[in-house]
Every structure is written in C-alpha cells, then in structure tokens.
Amino acid sequence: MTLSTHRRRRHFAAVLLLGAVIALTACGQQRVAADAPGASSNPSPSSPSPSHLGASPYVEPGANDGAPHHGENNAGRQPREMSSAGEEDAQREAKRIEPVLKRLWKQGKWDPKSVRSELLALGYRDLRTGPKGEHLGGNLEVRGMESRFETDHYVTPEGARIGLHVRKDACVTAFVQKTNYQVQVNGPYLETGCFAPPFAH
Template sequence: MTAAAALALTGCGKSADDLFSNLNGHNPPRAHGSSSPTTQAPSRDAPPNHPDNNRVRQPGEMTPEDESTARQKATAVEHALTGLRMRGTINPADVRPVLTRIAGPSHLTVGDLLIGTALTKTEGSDYGIWIGDTACVTGAVTKDRVWVEVNGHYPETGCVAPPASH
C-alpha cells in the first residue's frame, strides 16, 4: 500500500471532527454483532447507485476476539502518536518505527496523508494496522490531532481507508 490508499476529506464545510468520520463512508457505526452492513438511502443530490459505489469504503465485520485485541492496540497507538504529534514529528518516517513497535508481527501500512478526491498531500501520516484475521486499527496524525479507530478490513485496501471518489 502506498500513498494511493489515502485519508479522504471532502472539505466544503467539514469540521475537524468530520475528517476521520469520512474515512469509513457516510453510514453510522454499526452495532456490535450486526450481521449485515447498514445502508442509507442516497440523498436527493446523490445518484441512485451511491451506496453501491461507496461499498468499498465500508469496513467489514470483526470477530469479538479481534475487536478486543484491536481496541487494546488502539489505546497504545493513540498514546504513542499523541507524543509524536506534540513533538511535531508526524511524517511517515517518524510514525512507522513507533507503530512497528506497537503492531508487533501485524501487517502495518504507513503513508503520506492525502486528502480530498484530488489526493492533495498534507502534513501528517495515515496508517493501518492489521489485527488478527478481521480487525484493523486505522487513523491519521496531523499537527493538530490524532485519529484512531477500530474497524474491520476494507474490501479493496485492507486496513487503510480507500480514497474518496467522485
């Protein structure tokens, strides 16, 4: 995975809190144990196939065991990345070794932070840590904030959220 698996921000009126929420599409979080992905009817401005087009942005289900392990790792990730952010060392070369120590034998992806459909490079890093067979710790770090989320794998990009599309 390279910078092509990017953090997506559509901009236009989004608050800082909306940055990471867009990583997993527009659907609300699913309740633990939900057997199928939630879907929303498209807005009047969206094409009728919008939910299908964005399916790749919806993470899969996690087993309870993998989710529990991922939540433990997420706490360590947030603590470590907060320290890096406070020191101003948030580029992939700084983030990768810190997350490697936390991820252990897990598959880890760290890349440049790219935003929007134009994939504009901005200061910071995005990351994804594969946990067990079904879970991920995903997120980003910028000079202003650390995002950490526990979710299932994305259908096409594993543990890094796919870039926004049209």
C-alpha cells in the first residue's frame, strides 16, 4: 500500500467519523428551513426562544410584552412628569389627605358622598368644567370605584377614588375602599386629568 493510498483511507475514515458525530449531536433538535423567516445558522432547541428566531421588526424596545407599538398605544396611560415644585406641593397635600382617608377607612365610610364631604372640609372645592371641558374652578374630584370584570360579569366595588389637581403638572390621586386605602402623587394624564384612564376591555 502506498503512502498516498494510506492517507486517503485515513481521510475517508475521518470524514465518516465526523458525519456520525454530527448526526448524533443533532438528535432531538428542531430544524428551521434555511429560507424560513428568522432562520439562523444555529439549530434551535425543541422549544425555540425568540432569541433563536430573531427579533420581530415590529417589537418596540422596552415593551413589557413585546407588543408592537406598545409605547404609542399606552401613551395615554403614562402620567406627565411633575416639576420638582409641583411634586413638593402635591406631597404636602397628600399628607393632609392621608389621615382623613385612614380615619374614614377605620370608620367604614368609603362612599363617595362621605369622602367628598370630609375633603371639602379641608378647604378643597369641587372641580367644575364647562361644556368643552374648560376648567371653571375647583380642584377636587371624587368618583365611585371603576367596574372590573370578574369571571363572567362586571362588578363595581364599594369605595371612592379621589383626584386632587394641585398644579397644572401635579396631582394627588387616592382611593379608599373596604380592603384598604392609598394616597400617591403623580403628574396628570393627557386625556383624563388626575385619574388614570380605564383599561380597554
């Protein structure tokens, strides 16, 4: 046997061995056609993750669920930023409101009428608007709780929501209900003022 024949046989054996190794390591892996959208040169595991398939061109960076246009669709649900002076004023008013809501909660009074009456006693005034939504005076809004879907129907829990317009860029938002109460400060929402807009159902 010549030296060149011996080298060819060794080369052939190496190729066979390499083919066997590739076949064994590929077991259980999902194949993606080379021309399929999102195909990569690396084989994907049996339950592919988005990183293997490539990012969608429609996914907005920073979107919680990867939904297209998440930020744009939820822009109305983001409060505007408060100035430092606005936040300071709102925090001061929140400190006035919190003990009143705590007392009402302990007394079991969380209906909008009782809550409004107690807050008006602090010197706030009911917010008044004109037919086109123009501000006519006042700064306090007290509403019932929003309805929510449970199992197969909507329910409206007992309680009151509060929106206090402190400045053009600052609000105190709060609620009191049977289970708890909460007071916080935030900037106003683009279309709904101090109250967060309802979720679409």
